[in-house]
Amino acid sequence: MDEIGQLSLDIIQTKTEIVILAPIAGTSLKNINITVTDDVLTITGDRLSPVEADERDYLTKECFWGKFSRSIVLPKNVNSKEIAATSKNNILEIHIPKSSEEKTKVVKINVDK
Numbered sequence: 001m002d003e004i005g006q007l008s009l010d011i012i013q014t015k016t017e018i019v020i021l022a023p024i025a026g027t028s029l030k031n032i033n034i035t036v037t038d039d040v041l042t043i044t045g046d047r048l049s050p051v052e053a054d055e056r057d058y059l060t061k062e063c064f065w066g067k068f069s070r071s072i073v074l075p076k077n078v079n080s081k082e083i084a085a086t087s088k089n090n091i092l093e094i095h096i097p098k099s100s101e102e103k104t105k106v107v108k109i110n111v112d113k
Helices: none
Strands: 010-013 017-023 032-037 040-047 066-073 084-088 091-097
Touching: 040 091
Parallel strands: none
Antiparallel strands: 010 017, 017 091, 032 040, 040 066, 084 091
């Protein structure tokens, strides 16, 4: 069974959006998939080693090569239909705008007289 690694993430919140940063060095953009199902964002991909080597030949192995996956639960106040992703300097950037809709409803309590 193949081992699946976990992608490292930084998640930043601003007043207008959620920004997810993920280092993807060694991964082709065509090998990365980003999906949103309900309120869960999932990033999957495959990081291919540039050198063919048997496990026994490694003196040190700190880098993860192979399939990776990472899922996060999105906050309720985001607009998942407007997600945008870019890649710059081997960093995947995912921008998710916050929703302008008010999600909090105040319920007035009626008092019996």
